[in-house]
Amino acid sequence: MGSHDLEDFFEQTAARLAHEYQRIRKRNDDHGTSGDEGEANWARIVLEHWLPEGYHVVTKGRILSARHRGGDPNGAPEISPQIDVLILSPYYPKFLVDSEVKTYLADGVVAAFECKNTLKAKHLAEAARTAALVRNITAPRRGTPYRELFGTPIYGVLAHSHDWKGEDSNPLRNVEKALYKGIQELRHPREMLDMVCVADLGTWLPVKMPWVARGMRRGDWSRIEEHIELPEAYALTHMVRENRATPLMAFMTGLMRRLAWEEPRLLPIANYFHEVAPLSGNGPGRFWGDGIYSEEVRRVVTGPRWIADDSHWRTGDEWARFMM
Template sequence: MSDLQNDTKDASDDKKQREHELQTFLRQDLVEIESEYERIYSRSTEDPGTAGDEGEENWKALLEQWLPNSYKVVTKGRIIGVDGKASPQVDVIVLRPSYPERLLNKKLYLVHGVAAVFECKTTVTAKHIREATETAAKISALSGPRTGTPYRELTSPPLYGLLAHSHSWKKEGSTPRENIDEYLTEGQQQAKHPRDLINVVCVADLAIWELGIMPYMGGIYSGVEWRGQNNLYGLPEEGGALTMYQRWHEDSGQPEANPLAVLIAMLFQRLGWEDPELRPLADYFRLAGLQGASQAMTHPWPLFDVYTPDLAAQLQAGALVNGSAWNEWTMYLP
């Protein structure tokens, strides 16, 4: 083999192995978050309040650096619905580009002007996760239900999530990922509707859990086999929706995902459903592999428990489309 052929082969191998720059930048962010945790934790017993505030500022800075400048990120406030009811205080709030300048410094934020809401913890515990699943339903109620498409009826902006630097399950033999799996499964079982579920839990030094939805599983898509399959999915004969929390799994055969990379990709993807300006970058992050491999814990939702009658009938008639990005009738929703 000639020197030129060797050089070409080496260059090709380097290209295959080279890490995408986006992954490099987000790995740098992950190192910074982990370093900040060590610094904050070392003084947390002296002043837990300040430690919590510093943790929130870390997440605020990360979101500001990745989201477009038109999205304002604020800390410490409540979300207010059109009926005047307000949420509990939340830690970090991402405002839509259209949010009125006059109201930016007011600590009651109009729900339809809010893109995302996050609770932030330096060291997350079981109590934090359970409280967050309860707050998710309260914030969803402020926005209220929507109708017309599977996407609109199954989701209720703003996006709501829990962000943490680290976790409390560090004794030998502890199973932190499995613990969080369990708490999120409890949340799915206790929720009254998919739109009430927490959208994301990100623990920077552990993993990230993302909510995904299959709008309809039923006979129109499974044919004669559905009569047995419906029991497998825990659905009635008329079918229904499935929700799932997805995370990287040890048996996936894929490299462990950077939780921050998956978080940023997910955030653009979810916000892109409400803001088409974000969709080109959301597609880029997905195609660049930021989302990572995952396995899921599913939960069934009977058809007529989650949809209006007209929409349920359309789904039973085969209205979903396969492989169509940004279509509110697609077979999989983030």
């Protein structure tokens, strides 16, 4: 059978991105200029072409928190480091979008990405730390498993290619090893990276199961329990590599899904993308105890009567058993 038209369109985008990467590498005369051009490629060739109408894509900006440093109402507001590409809400004030001031209000930034021409392991380590920092200058959300497991804004890494091109190199393993290390160093699952896309290698996206009590586990867990002492119940998070779709299509499918959690009117188109490129894969993960939740949510998910919806993100149910 032939490929779906949507897949063909993404192949065209990927080919253009690859051409730009080769052009930048061939010149290779100034790292600052090369970096700027790489960011512009992701902003103009991918995001501006594929995002729904109304979202604003800007480059080189900082995220300005509504909170003040140290909790002092007279102190300076908390602010992020400079981030390569940001996506602003369709509801972001037009005057501030057009302003020459490159700081953006935290609650109006829906996604932020670090862009690399050639990805290295250290870039993923740095991005994991920055993602945690950004999540900690925005106010934690409360009230449902989704709101407490996923921080805002969406934060990820976009790369044209990678540094592991030697004959004996294993780039997939190198990415997953770096992601695993980054996850283990976090204090809370909301601090996780949301997506890593390497255009000529693969895309990694988060999958989060809010609670897996012993009676809810499916399959044979005995081999896992031989090596890890599991509590009676726990939350489980993974960074899963999509292995059915091409990297760019997997990235935009994942981004559409995450945007649809926050903007339910996007659910139909996000569902369509998912039908063409359903999530399938595996990757590094971590178990979390009930200390990650507010008392309100912990009381519900650990209770004997909690029944989570298996339909997960497609319905926008923030109490779903399976979120991505």
